[in-house]
Amino acid sequence: MDVEREIISIIAEVSGFETEEISMNSSLEDLDIDSIRAIEITVALEKKFKISIRDEDVPEMRTVKAAIDKVNQLLNG
Amino acid sequence: MDKTIVSDKYDAIIIGAGIGGLVCGCYLANAGLRIMLLEQHHKPGGYCSSFRRNGFIFDAAAHSLGSFREGGHLHKIFKDLSIYDSVKVKRSDPSNMIFTPDHNISIWNDINKTKKELSALYPKEKNNIDNFFDYILNIKGQDAIKVRNKTFLDVLEMFFTDKRLISILSIPLLGNGGLPASKMHAFTGISIYSEFILDGGYYIDEGMQKLPDALSKYISGKKGTVLLSRSVERIICDKGSVQGVVLNNGDVMYSNVVISACDAHQVFTRLLDGYEVSHGLENKLIQMEPSLSAFILYIGLNDKLKGALHPGTNIWHLPHYNIEDIYESLSNDSFAEQKYFLYRISPDKNTIQLLVNTSYRNADYWNENKERIQETLINHLENIIPDLRNHIKHVETATPITLAKFTRNYRGSAFGWAHSVEQLFDVDFNIRSSIKGLYLTGHWTAKALGIPGVAYVGSATAKLIMMKDNIMYKQTA
Numbered sequence: 415m416d417v418e419r420e421i422i423s424i425i426a427e428v429s430g431f432e433t434e435e436i437s438m439n440s441s442l443e444d445l446d447i448d449s450i451r452a453i454e455i456t457v458a459l460e461k462k463f464k465i466s467i468r469d470e471d472v473p474e475m476r477t478v479k480a481a482i483d484k485v486n487q488l489l490n491g
Numbered sequence: 492m493d494k495t496i497v498s499d500k501y502d503a504i505i506i507g508a509g510i511g512g513l514v515c516g517c518y519l520a521n522a523g524l525r526i527m528l529l530e531q532h533h534k535p536g537g538y539c540s541s542f543r544r545n546g547f548i549f550d551a552a553a554h555s556l557g558s559f560r561e562g563g564h565l566h567k568i569f570k571d572l573s574i575y576d577s578v579k580v581k582r583s584d585p586s587n588m589i590f591t592p593d594h595n596i597s598i599w600n601d602i603n604k605t606k607k608e609l610s611a612l613y614p615k616e617k618n619n620i621d622n623f624f625d626y627i628l629n630i631k632g633q634d635a636i637k638v639r640n641k642t643f644l645d646v647l648e649m650f651f652t653d654k655r656l657i658s659i660l661s662i663p664l665l666g667n668g669g670l671p672a673s674k675m676h677a678f679t680g681i682s683i684y685s686e687f688i689l690d691g692g693y694y695i696d697e698g699m700q701k702l703p704d705a706l707s708k709y710i711s712g713k714k715g716t717v718l719l720s721r722s723v724e725r726i727i728c729d730k731g732s733v734q735g736v737v738l739n740n741g742d743v744m745y746s747n748v749v750i751s752a753c754d755a756h757q758v759f760t761r762l763l764d765g766y767e768v769s770h771g772l773e774n775k776l777i778q779m780e781p782s783l784s785a786f787i788l789y790i791g792l793n794d795k796l797k798g799a800l801h802p803g804t805n806i807w808h809l810p811h812y813n814i815e816d817i818y819e820s821l822s823n824d825s826f827a828e829q830k831y832f833l834y835r836i837s838p839d840k841n842t843i844q845l846l847v848n849t850s851y852r853n854a855d856y857w858n859e860n861k862e863r864i865q866e867t868l869i870n871h872l873e874n875i876i877p878d879l880r881n882h883i884k885h886v887e888t889a890t891p892i893t894l895a896k897f898t899r900n901y902r903g904s905a906f907g908w909a910h911s912v913e914q915l916f917d918v919d920f921n922i923r924s925s926i927k928g929l930y931l932t933g934h935w936t937a938k939a940l941g942i943p944g945v946a947y948v949g950s951a952t953a954k955l956i957m958m959k960d961n962i963m964y965k966q967t968a
Contacts, residue, residue, distance in 0.1 A: 427918040427925075430955040446958075449631065450678075452641050454938075457916040460640070472636045 417463070417489065424458045438479045452491050459485055501527045503748040503956065504736055505651070506723050509537025509898070510942050511933030512752025513706035514949030517572050520713035522957050528710060529736070531722035536703030537898050538905070539942055545885040547791035547842050548684070550699045552894070554835055554844055556580070557687035558943030564686070565693075565943050568950060577705040579696040583803030583838065586692020587885060589662055590875070591809045596659060598688055602628075605689075613656050623650040623660075627684045629664055635678075642912055644672035645682025658812040663688050666807060666833050668910050668940060669783035669848045671818040679910035679940060686943045694803060694838065722899075726751075726758065730764035732927040737764070747928045748956060755935035756781070756901035756922055766926055772919055779914060783821060784891030784903030788868050791885030795840045796876060803838040808871070822850040824860075824917040827867040834872060845872060849891065851902035857890040864888075906941070908933030922952050930956065 419433075424431045429445040436445065442452050456472050459465070459481065465488040467475075475481045503519055505512045508530035516528045534540055538552040544665075559580060569575055577752055578966045585597035594612055599605045605625060610617040626634065638646060643664060647657045661672035667683045668675055695701050707717045725737040735745035751758045759768050759776055768776075810817075810830035814908045826849045834845040845868055865888050873879040891903030900907075910916050915938065922930055932952040934940060939948035 424918055427921045427923060430923045430959065441558065450635065453635055454916045457639050458638070458918050461916075469636050472639075473633070 417483050417485055420462060421459065421485060422478065424456060424462060425478060425481070428458065436478060438482070439477065441477045443476070449465050455481070463489060465489065496579045499527070499744050501744060501746040503527075503750060504529065504744055504746040505750040505752050506726075506736065506758075507537065507751070507753035507933065508532075508535035508703065508707065508717060508719070509752055509933055509945065510539050510703065510706070511575050511939065511945035511949040511952075512537075512750065513703055513710070514568055514946045515750055515752060515932050516710045516715055516717070516795050516949075517706055518950050518953030519956065520715035522953070523714060526710065526715040527746070528707075528715065528717045529721045529723055529738070529744075530717065530719050531899060532897055533720045534700070534703070535707045535717060535719065536700055536773035537938075538894075539699050539703055541698035541700035544789070544887065545791055547789075547885060548698045549789040549791075549842055550844060551889070551897070552785065552787065552846075553699055553942055554694065555583070555586070555691065555803075556693040556695070556741045556942050557691040558946075559693045560690045561944065563690055564947040564950075565833060571950075572706070572709055574702075574705045574709065576962050577708070578701050580693050581696055581803075581838070583692040583694065585801070586803050587663065587688060587805045587807065588801060589657055589659055589807045591655075592811060593655075597804075598691070599798045601691065602689055605889075609656075613653055615956055616651055616653055616656055619650045619652075623647075623789050624689070626650070627681055628689065630681055633866070638677035638681075640912060641677040642673055643675045643677050646677045646680060647672055651787055658814050659809065661814045662807050662809055665814065665818060665831075666805075666846075666848065670909055670911060672909050673815065674818075674909075676910050676912050676915040679915060682940065683942070687941060692804070714862075725755075725760065725764040726762045726929070727764055728929075731766065731928045748930070749928060750930045750932055750952060750956075751924075751935075752933040753935075754899055754901045754904075755907075755931055757899065757933075758929075763926070769925075772925075775917070775919055779917070780909045780911070781900075781902050782906035782909045783848040784851050784894055785889070785905050786827070786847050786849050786864060786868075786891070787889040787894075788843075788865060789885075789887050789889070790843040790845070790869075790883055792841055792843065792882045793884035794882060796836065796882060800840070800876065802836040802837050802840050805833060805835050808834070808875070821848055827864040827871075830871050832868065832871065834875075843872070848905060850892045851895070851904075854892050857892050861888055861890060907936070907939065909941060922948065922955055 422433050422436050494782045503526045504515050505528040519526050540551045559566045584600045587598040589596045609620050651657050667687050722739045723736045724739050727734040733749040810941035820829045832847045836843050895903035933945050
């Protein structure tokens with residue numbers, strides 16, 4: 415499974431942006447994603463990858479790269 | 492059947508003139524887009540419509556509104572579209588009452604009055620009651636993150652220990668979302684409280700139909716068209732992009748943007764032409780649970796009922812405190828016997844609407860049982876309103892089959908997909924679909940609930956489309 419592509423696809427679904435418009439360095443703010451939709455993305459990632467992100471780590475996932483790193487860390491840890 | 496092929500190109504085609512489709516259409520039309528809104532029924536509104544019978548006006552399903560406070564979703568939409576003059580909104584106080592085996596509890600427009608009343612009945616829970624309402628109205632940040640995978644029962648248990656009070660506070664969820672607190676997502680429960688219960692009880696003078704009629708007129712007043720009695724048979728797709736729609740009379744209309752403001756289940760299982768849904772989505776469409784439907788009783792009265800009957804207030808009749816048992820019974824034969832129901836006497840005291848959520852069953856079942864259920868429910872109501880039968884001039888019912896027929900919602904579903912923890916944030920039913928140019932709005936987008944919810948999602952859908960097309964999001968003053 416290509417983790418990076420899956421995550422960008424989920425962020426695209428939630429934000430409405432095309433996958434091509436989303437880069438590793440995009441922040442959720444750039445993508446017009448408010449705090450509730452950021453939680454939505456978190457839940458979608460947890461379901462998709464069958465992981466559990468710690469509550470206190472959720473606010474840290476402010477960029478696409480941070481989300482990818484967090485998912486990779488949980489998948490490989 | 493008219494087989495004339497017309498080929499018109501629109502900036503956007505919207506399927507379904509429920510409140511979600513209409514609001515979306517209004518915002519797009521306001522931005523100058525040439526839109527076509529297609530509705531299979533002969534009037535707009537979906538569940539937010541009214542019908543006339545025997546001199547009475549009945550609201551078909553939705554009969555009151557929430558989220559009309561300054562800054563509330565509906566309030567904002569009324570303001571943006573300047574429809575205050577054509578749609579007169581009034582408010583009942585109390586907005587809701589819960590008749591329990593022990594007390595009649597009111598939800599007042601003044602939240603402090605509600606807190607005081609509940610605290611007087613449950614003095615040991617006084618501080619918890621204050622904290623619960625504060626939490627509901629102000630939740631954000633880490634508090635929201637903590638309950639992202641929780642049920643609303645988890646939320647209630649964070650605050651309360653009294654099982655009866657927990658049951659009482661669960662009742663509005665069952666009626667406004669068709670799930671018990673133990674199954675409903677915390678976010679949905681919180682929004683039912685903040686949008687429908689604590690900011691509820693609004694209604695439209697002269698019936699709900701005024702709202703869809705005003706929204707329809709707004710669209711027609713811009714570069715938009717609302718065509719009634721036109722059902723969409725196919726959504727044309729080519730190479731993963733939508734191209735337009737084919738109507739039941741053979742007409743073809745073209746657009747690179749098609750907005751499904753109708754039942755998403757049918758869109759993905761039946762309407763898409765030239766696009767194969769993935770196996771994953773196919774399985775999901777089989778597994779995903781729609782919300783419950785409803786059995787609705789419409790009663791026209793021959794003279795004004797007397798006494799303190801709380802016209803305009805949504806009254807929930809709770810026969811006992813076991814919500815799980817009530818919920819289970821809604822899907823079986825005895826759903827009418829167990830005495831859980833919602834009723835509302837119209838503000839003019841001319842009509843009564845009684846509603847029980849129930850599961851979809853085939854037409855034979857309802858033909859055989861409809862009358863028995865109707866009589867059982869009238870008997871229950873007569874226990875509350877003495878001598879009711881002598882005041883009845885007209886009575887009729889809508890079953891889940893009726894709801895499915897008039898709105899084409901999958902299995903007569905009253906609230907779109909069930910708002911369970913498992914289903915709430917499903918990415919396949921987001922506004923943006925996996926097909927280029929196909930958008931979903933209304934209560935099948937997996938997050939929207941009720942009229943404030945679909946109105947909000949309708950405006951959000953329009954905003955997203957305009958953002959993608961680089962159309963300035965034009966705010967009306």
